[in-house]
Amino acid sequence: MRQRMTQSDPTRTVPRRGRAAMARMMTGLPILYSFRRCPYAMRARMALLASGVSYEHREVLLRDKPAAMLAASPKGTVPVFVLADGSVIDESIDIMRWALEQSDPENWMARADAALVADYDGAFKHHLDRYKYWGRYGVNPVEHRAAGLAMLAELDARIADQAYLGGATRGFSDVAIFPFVRQFAGVDPPWFEAHAPQRLRGWLGALIASELFERAMVRLAPWAPGGG
Numbered sequence: 001m002r003q004r005m006t007q008s009d010p011t012r013t014v015p016r017r018g019r020a021a022m023a024r025m026m027t028g029l030p031i032l033y034s035f036r037r038c039p040y041a042m043r044a045r046m047a048l049l050a051s052g053v054s055y056e057h058r059e060v061l062l063r064d065k066p067a068a069m070l071a072a073s074p075k076g077t078v079p080v081f082v083l084a085d086g087s088v089i090d091e092s093i094d095i096m097r098w099a100l101e102q103s104d105p106e107n108w109m110a111r112a113d114a115a116l117v118a119d120y121d122g123a124f125k126h127h128l129d130r131y132k133y134w135g136r137y138g139v140n141p142v143e144h145r146a147a148g149l150a151m152l153a154e155l156d157a158r159i160a161d162q163a164y165l166g167g168a169t170r171g172f173s174d175v176a177i178f179p180f181v182r183q184f185a186g187v188d189p190p191w192f193e194a195h196a197p198q199r200l201r202g203w204l205g206a207l208i209a210s211e212l213f214e215r216a217m218v219r220l221a222p223w224a225p226g227g228g
């Protein structure tokens with residue numbers, strides 16, 4: 001490998017599958033396969049941006065996933081993060097952790113409640129999906145909306161005396177959870193406005209209005225191999 005890299009035209013001698021990996025080794029930038037509207041990808045992007053780690057963003061169409069992404073992670077979900085050494089992280093929470101291990105300037109990990117995040121990834125997401133896509137599940141959305149709202153009341157209690165879940169400033173838990181609350185709010189905004197606790201709505205609004213979220217929601221054309 002080392003010898004090949006010193007040759008004048010590596011593309012002639014390196015097997016096809018090896019070329020992308022070699023380019024990666026040369027640029028050194030990790031790659032994030034991402035989808036703008038995916039809440040899991042949102043939180044991964046926000047942690048990467050907060051950490052300041054450089055990476056190559058590859059926007060993906062979920063109906064037309066790049067072969068390179070599927071080769072890295074056959075389970076086919078975004079986000080997928082491919083490190084320069086070829087290792088792959090394909091769970092959003094793990095991408096967040098990895099980013100913040102590199103650098104955590106806002107000290108997010110000091111405000112990480114793993115049990116709470118797991119509860120939102122589990123029970124809340126369960127209710128969110130059934131509220132939003134009730135037809136697909138053949139369920140009564142109102143029941144799942146009520147169950148989600150009950151969870152949000154608990155979340156609201158956590159911010160009774162502080163602006164964010166872990167204290168005065170945003171942390172890991174806030175960023176890991178709010179994209180799902182945003183989706184919940186977006187199913188029926190007038191209903192959410194009328195029924196969700198006011199403080200909780202303020203918490204959500206602040207995270208949505210943040211510059212970090214704005215940066216994470218930048219619109220990019222889908223990535224195509226060879227297209228840059």
Ligand SMILES: N[C@@H](CCC(=O)N[C@@H](CS)C(=O)NCC(=O)O)C(=O)O
Nearest residue numbers: 038039040062077078079090091092
């Ligand atoms: N546990 C995964 C879940 C990721 C996930 O489910 N992403 C969705 C999009 S929001 C996806 O890629 N679904 C596959 C598809 O729609 O084809 C994570 O946290 O990264």
